[in-house]
Amino acid sequence: MPANQVVSHLTSNLRFSPHRTEPVVLDETQIAASGAGLSVAEVHAALDQAWTDLQNGRALGHKSVLSLPEDEFWQDAGLETRPVEFAGERLGWKLSCLYGANPNFAGVKVIGANAFNRLLGLRRSRSTYILMEKLTMQPLAIVDATALSAARTGAYASKVLGLCPIETDGITVFLFGAGPIAMAILTSLAERAAPRIARVYLKALRFESATALVASLSATLPFDLVAVEDNRVLSDADFVVTATNSDKPVFEDDELRRDACLLHLGGDEVPVKTLRRVLRQGQVGCDDLETVSRRNSQSLALQFSRTGSSLEALGPHLGILELSKTSDWHLQPGTPLSVTCVGLPVLDLYVVAALFQKYRANFQTA
Incomplete structure (x- = not known):
């Protein structure tokens, strides 16, 4: 031809x-x-x-x-x-x-x-x-x-909240972070989950950053947005989101409710004690095992690599689920959930x- x-x-x-x-x-x-x-x-x-x-x-x-x-x-x-x-x-x-x-x-x-x-x-x-x-x-x-x-990245918030086995409305959210990702998280929750949310507490490394974000967004959001300086109300939260640039965990495990659900978007922000407890009592997940494991910058991957293993190798045997593979996680009401997301290129x-x-x-x- x-x-x-x-x-x-x-x-x-x-x-x-x-x-x-x-x-x-x-x-x-x-x-x-x-x-x-x-x-x-x-x-x-x-x-x-x-x-x-x-x-x-x-x-x-x-x-x-x-x-x-x-x-x-x-x-x-x-x-x-x-x-x-x-x-x-x-x-x-x-x-x-x-x-x-x-x-x-x-x-x-x-x-x-x-x-x-x-x-x-x-x-x-x-x-x-x-x-x-x-x-x-x-x-x-x-x-x-x-x-x-x-x-x-912010859209992960509404996706993961949709998986959380929270049966009541009037949900309380605690958000760590006040940068562009935090802003996107708030607009995502407003778009997809507004009827379920009563208030969002916002904490940042610098309190003035949190208050500035509250001042710029609170009038446009369909739920209450409150800046806080410490973790005292963290125990009230049904859904906790970490989106900071912190180099260490931003809370202690005993500050959380035992049935609280977590979304982890930053670095090494979540205590190993929390991840191990949720693995025993509820469900741990991520957006993609291979990607999170090989990036090796977040608490979930680091708890394995620091002991000479890897999330990619052990995750399937521990029942860690992936957003990229399964849409319905069949979670039991009242059980804790922790989901780590690194940000998938396809998105x-x-x-x-x-x-x-x-x-x-x-x-x-x-």
């Missing part, structure tokens, strides 16, 4: 026409101007499809992280006297690459992060996404995905693809 006929035949069978133009570049200004930004509801709709496709084997992805030594940062920056300003906190100085594919698209997210950025008036992390056609692997768009990345693919499709639809109808 002549080459031009081969191309014609392939084109007729592709889901997309071969991409022959330069990829569109969408920064935050262009996303807003084009009306392509996703609402919280649209983010959740994209993620619903992502979870379905993950569980059905129609989507896959992996994550690689290059963590750089903090001592090297302080030395290279000539700031040897500054670490005291970050006591109790990880710099999280790292370069991450998340890549995934589904039936229609493929893509790569690159993240650069450093908590020191706040002293420079910069964001802690920035995400850039390259969206590609699946079949030709040609780039369609280069997108500033910083806001989308926070939104997809980014779906929200960026949804944004790009909305942009393309708006552009074509303009």
Whole structure:
């Protein structure tokens, strides 16, 4: 078959026409101007499809992280006297690459992060996404995905709350953290779980950060939002979410209710005692055993690696469940739950693809 006929035949069978133009570049200004930004509801709709496709084997992805030594940062920056300003906190100085594919698209997210950025008036992390056609692997768009990345992480809150065996409404939530992820958690809960929630207590490493977030959001949320300075009301919480940059656990196990459910989104924030108790008395889970284990930065993975084993090796034998594999966990009311989520690459693919499709639809109808 002549080459031009081969191309014609392939084109007729592709889901997309071969991409022959330069990829569109969408920064935050262009996303807003084009009306392509996703609402919280649209983010959740994209993620619903992502979870379905993950569980059905129609989507896959992996994550690689290059963590750089903090001592090297302080030395290279000539700031040897500054670490005291970050006591109790990880710099999280790292370069991450998340890549995934589904039936229609493929893509790569690159993240650069450093908590020191706040002293420079910069964001802690920035995400850039390259969206590609699946079949030709040609780039369609280069997108500033910083806001989308926070939104997809925050959406874990409503997903995991939906699994929690909490039978009563009027739920009390205790949220550790006051950054962009915390904001996304609150908007996710408002979108998907508002009728069930009575109040959210908010605690941050710096109390002024918590009060600032409360001031900016409380009037827009359908539940009470209260900033707190300590863990005294933690025992009231049905659902506890950790989303901080702390370098150590942010609570003690005896501060929790015995039936409290946990979502862990940060680093080493949850006591080993808590994880072991929940493993005995309730259910421990994560978004993906392999990904959480190999990242090895969160309490669940660290409790295994510190003893010379791994979450990936022992998790299946201990009955640790995965959001990427099972949708219905059949949990018993009144039992505790602890879920650790590292952030799956496929989720980014779906929200960026949804944004790009909305942009393309708006552009074509303009």
